[in-house]
Amino acid sequence: MLYIKALHIIFVVTWFAGIFYMPRLFIYNTEAQGRDDLSAESKAVLTQQFQVMMKRLWRGITIPSAVLTAIFGPLTMYRFGYFSSVPSWLWVKLGFVLALYIYFFFLHGIFKQQMQGIYKHSSMQLRIWNEVATIFLVVIVFLVSVKDSMSWIYGLIGLIVFVVALMSAIRVYKIIRSKKQS
Numbered sequence: 001m002l003y004i005k006a007l008h009i010i011f012v013v014t015w016f017a018g019i020f021y022m023p024r025l026f027i028y029n030t031e032a033q034g035r036d037d038l039s040a041e042s043k044a045v046l047t048q049q050f051q052v053m054m055k056r057l058w059r060g061i062t063i064p065s066a067v068l069t070a071i072f073g074p075l076t077m078y079r080f081g082y083f084s085s086v087p088s089w090l091w092v093k094l095g096f097v098l099a100l101y102i103y104f105f106f107l108h109g110i111f112k113q114q115m116q117g118i119y120k121h122s123s124m125q126l127r128i129w130n131e132v133a134t135i136f137l138v139v140i141v142f143l144v145s146v147k148d149s150m151s152w153i154y155g156l157i158g159l160i161v162f163v164v165a166l167m168s169a170i171r172v173y174k175i176i177r178s179k180k181q182s
Contacts, residue, residue: 001079008072011065015104016137018062022107023130025054029114031123051115058111066104073097093143100136124174131166138162 029050032043077083082090107129113120121129139159146155 004072004079005076008069008076011068011072014061015065015069016133018057018065019104019107019133020130022054022057022062022111023126023133025050025057026110026114026121027123027126027130029054030119030121030126033119034123047117054111054114058108062104066101070101087147089143089147093140096136096139096143100133100140103132103136127170127173128167131170134166135159135163 029047032038032046032050035043038046077086077090110121110126110129142155142158
């Protein structure tokens with residue numbers, strides 16, 4: 001039983017590794033396209049390298065980890081008896097997991113676009129999307145760790161404060177970066 005739980009945790013970790021790093025590669029690829037100091041040949045070389053990195057990460061680690069997470073998660077629930085009686089914290093967690101899979105499919109859409117040389121999102125938009133996985137990770141880990149003893153009001157307030165702090169940090173980074181470029 002604990003082996004199944006351990007495998008679930010391992011694949012969650014590797015899945016998160018992929019969805020943390022993939023948007024960074026999107027950002028680097030997008031920024032390489034917008035650089036005026038690079039020749040067309042240099043941009044092509046960078047694009048080719050980023051595409052190889054993205055393909056290997058997405059197809060070799062992220063997608064298989066998402067699939068195995070989806071397999072071992074329900075098996076873990078079954079083995080711990082959660083199918084007969086699902087606690088309220090687990091329903092909330094499953095809601096966030098569903099939202100995480102929606103985010104994952106959104107990233108897959110960006111992946112397919114960038115593989116075709118389509119750059120619909122600015123690097124700043126991608127930086128914000130890069131932080132979404134952090135929010136999911138924090139919420140899901142707190143839900144699993146604290147479970148029913150968690151005060152929902154304090155948890156919600158904490159989440160809002162965390163998101164505001166994260167978005168503020170992105171904004172400060174943008175200001176500092178624009179001053180350095182000036």
